[in-house]
Amino acid sequence: GALVYQYPRRTICKSGTSMRMECQAVGFQATSVAWYRQSPQKTFELIALSTVNSAIKYEQNFTQEKFPISHPNLSFSSMTVLNAYLEDRGLYLCGAPSGNTLYFGEGSRLIVV
C-alpha cells in the first residue's frame, strides 16, 4: 500500500531559527507532493505543490524565501521553515497522491518558543 513517512514528528525551536522536515513516499512514486500546514485552530492551508522536474507552485501568503522546498526524486521531498516565529506554529503535513487519493504523512509539528 501507499505510505508516507514524515520526520521529525516534533520540533521545538527558538524564535528566529529554522526547521527542516522531510517526507518519504514508500510503495509508490510521488511525482508530486503537497505541503500543508494545519494551524492550532485545526484549519488547513496549502503551502505549495511540488512536482519532480517542474517548478514549485506556492500559494498566496507562502514564498520560496520562507519555505524552500526540495523534491529531487520520486520518493523524497523536504521543506524548511526559515526564521520561524510564533505565527509559523502548527502541524506541517506532506501529502502525496496515489491513484485518486492524497495520502498524508504523520506530520511534523513545529513549536516556536
Place this chain on the structure above:
Amino acid sequence: GDSVTQTEGLVTLTKGLPVMLNCTYQTTYSPFLFWYVQHLNEAPKLLLKSSTDNKRTEHQGFYATLHKSSSSFHLQKSSVQLSDSALYFCALSDLSGSFNKLTFGAGTRLAVCP
C-alpha cells in the same frame, strides 16, 4: 473558487447513537469528495471517498453518499463508538486536475461519551 462547509464545532453523542456530520461543497468542476479522520496527535487518515453520484460508499461502519444535486457528502454512522472520537474533515478535489490540491472544510469534532 472551491469551498467546503461542514457541521461546525463539536458534536457530542452517547455511545451507540447514530451520527450524521454534514458536508456541502461548491465547485465549478466535477467533484471528488473525501472524508478524513484525525485522532488526537495524529495526521489525517482517509476514511471515505467518492466521485460517483448517488452511490453509497462505506468503510469501518461509516458511510456517505455523494449527491451532486444538493452538492452534499454527509458522513453517517449507525452506532458510534468511543473510538470514533476524533476530528473529521470533509475535503474536495476536482477531477480536472491533480489530486494534490484538496480544499478542506473547517473540521467537525466528534466526542463520544460512555
